[in-house]
Amino acid sequence: MTRRGYTLMELLVGMIIFLIVMAGIFTAYNSMWSSQSTAIALSSSQIGAEQVEFVLAQAFQSATNCLSTDTGCVQGTPVQNATSNGCTVYTRDTNGNLDQTTYATSGSKFQQTINGVTTPLSSSAAVSLTYYSSSTYNTNALTAYTPTSSTAANLIAVQITVTDTTSGGNTSYSTFVRLRNGP
Numbered sequence: 069m070t071r072r073g074y075t076l077m078e079l080l081v082g083m084i085i086f087l088i089v090m091a092g093i094f095t096a097y098n099s100m101w102s103s104q105s106t107a108i109a110l111s112s113s114q115i116g117a118e119q120v121e122f123v124l125a126q127a128f129q130s131a132t133n134c135l136s137t138d139t140g141c142v143q144g145t146p147v148q149n150a151t152s153n154g155c156t157v158y159t160r161d162t163n164g165n166l167d168q169t170t171y172a173t174s175g176s177k178f179q180q181t182i183n184g185v186t187t188p189l190s191s192s193a194a195v196s197l198t199y200y201s202s203s204t205y206n207t208n209a210l211t212a213y214t215p216t217s218s219t220a221a222n223l224i225a226v227q228i229t230v231t232d233t234t235s236g237g238n239t240s241y242s243t244f245v246r247l248r249n250g251p
Contacts (some may be wrong), residue, residue, distance in 0.1 A: 071189060104245050116193055117193060117230045120195065121241040124171060128226050130149055142221075145217070145221050151214070153197065161180075192233050196228075196231075199226055200225040225244060227239070230242075
């Protein structure tokens, strides 16, 4: 007599093996999805931090001293209102007029204000600025300080550190920038 079909025990063993294989496949898929999501968040975070750091570095490198013919600024200073997370930088437009650009944190946003027009640069970046002066133009002799209206003319370099947290990714960029018109 030939047997037709499977016994209940064979079906149960087959189902258990099938469930174990499916659980392994689901775990592998879930792990790959999580890794991909983390990589995307980290990439977003890196781009955000790098963009803010680049904008600030460019601003400091192109900073221009206020001249005696300029109004609304302290003569001989390229940077004013310097704090650990923001400042005002002066540059010249194509007509030679002085432009005032303020970088500051407002709530959770880091923003740029040029002649009264505000543009958010990042909604997830924390910025830390360290200002340096020196009696000589020598990297080994730099001294960290907070510029005031009377000491801003001594500013020669800035360390910019930007930490961006986007969708769980956390990235920090740091750079050291010398001012073009530093003493």
